[in-house]
Amino acid sequence: MKCKFCNKEAEVTIRYPRMHLCENHFKEYCENRVKNVIDKHRLIEKDEKLLVAVSGGKDSLVLAYILNKLGYEFEGLHIDLGIEDYSEMCKKSSKKIFSEIGLPLHIVKIKKLLGRGIGEVKTRRPVCSYCGLTKRYIMNKFAYDNGFTAVATGHNLDDESAFVFSNILHWNIDYLSKQGPLLEAEDKFVKKIKPLYELRDKEISLYASFAKIEHVTKKCKYARGATSIKYKKFLDILEKDNPGIKLNFIRGFLRNRKIFKKKDFELRECEICRMPSQGKRCAFCRFWRLKEPLMFQ
Ligand code: Q46
Ligand code: ZN
Ligand code: ZN
16 A cells, blocks of 8 residues: 555555555654644744653653654653652653753652652552642643743643543533643643644554654553543544544534533632642642742742
8 A cells, every 4th residue: 555645655544534654654644733733722822931741651752752843942841750660761761852852851859859759658549649730730830930831741632532531421520621732821820732632642652663762661550440541442442433533522522612611710829839729728738748839940
């Protein structure tokens, strides 16, 4: 089978939109998809001071690689979660890609900052729940303290369709109203963007292997049993018989998202860190029992 755009043998078949592509045209197709999402949703403004959060996994490293290829200027942030050799591998892959693209990478070490790594806190709360809280808080606070105007993350089509699907299933309207490739800045919350919003998991893996992007394939030991995996598997079954269903689901959701609009919470300032909070102290300062704010300047 020949590539749709040149005479070379096709290496990849995309089922929706259906086409056969050679390696180079497949990479170009992925890069164009990212560019289209950025332009369509106006994710990156002209003078944006952009921070790209990288975990060491394929998604965020492909994101950094493609944004650099598309000519965007940015700096990276890697959060070292302190999960034994897994975190060491993640840090190594993140450093490698940033040294290859020649852009600065900041590394924040949770253990050094908070005394314990993820998984070392005695709590009834599931590890992934406080890991997520910690990552979201640090990404935003680091960006805010250092004058970044946007934070990009590597969430892809499979992550986002599973997230929307599970939240519709449970009618978590609060989560749905603000879900999408762009979350505008508000108060001390820096703008969040997801340029890989329309790229599939498999496409990103293939891109990483064609572009020879070394990334961590080992799963974090706490990932087992995450409910999002079940929803992803279910959507994969649907996609198999109905190519394009995830993309159409997520695009339809964005067109109709306003029906989930809920009144915003009144936010006040956390008495410890002065970041927006629903209560006297924000969830992050409460969980880590902080007496002083974390500062990243
Ligand atoms: S790193 Fe953290 Fe994930 Fe590990 S502890 Fe859970 S949330 S699984 S993306
Ligand atoms: Zn080709
Ligand atoms: Zn706080």
